[in-house]
Amino acid sequence: MNFIDQAFSSHEKTLTLRSQRMEILSRNIANADTPNFKAQDIDFKQVLKAAESTQMKTTQAGHISEAQIDGEKGLKFRIPFNVAFDGNTVELPVEQAKFGQSAADYQATLSILENRISGIRKALRGD
Secondary structure: OHHHHHHHHHHHHHHHHHHHHHHHHHHHHHOOOOOOOOOEEEOHHHHHHHHHHOOOOOOOOOOOOOOOOOOOOOEEEOOOOOOOOOOOOOOHHHHHHHHHHHHHHHHHHHHHHHHHHHHHHHHHHOO
16 A cells, blocks of 8 residues: 555645645635735645655654644735735735636646546556
8 A cells, every 4th residue: 555655645735735725715815805804825835845845754654643734834925916905915816816726736636646546547457
């Protein structure tokens, strides 16, 4: 099972981070009219790099627990292009564009994962 864990662990982390980012972006969109709400986003590359660098190799499962992905470390406030009078920093077109890009990235990661699973399935069947 170690082979399967190695083959899919980076995709698992990536999907988790992409999911967290979509939640944050959807929260921004939902609070577009809330006074003094500050838009946030995850620095995806920084958080994924930190998650991969803290992962330790072990000789047996359970020796050292795998590092947890903490999206809060990479959580940053967005600097708006235009400041709203009520203190809200959410710019709806920007948030919607970033959400669309994030959704496309999530779907691309799922497609890559699906292709890997399909390849393993074919190898196991002997196709």
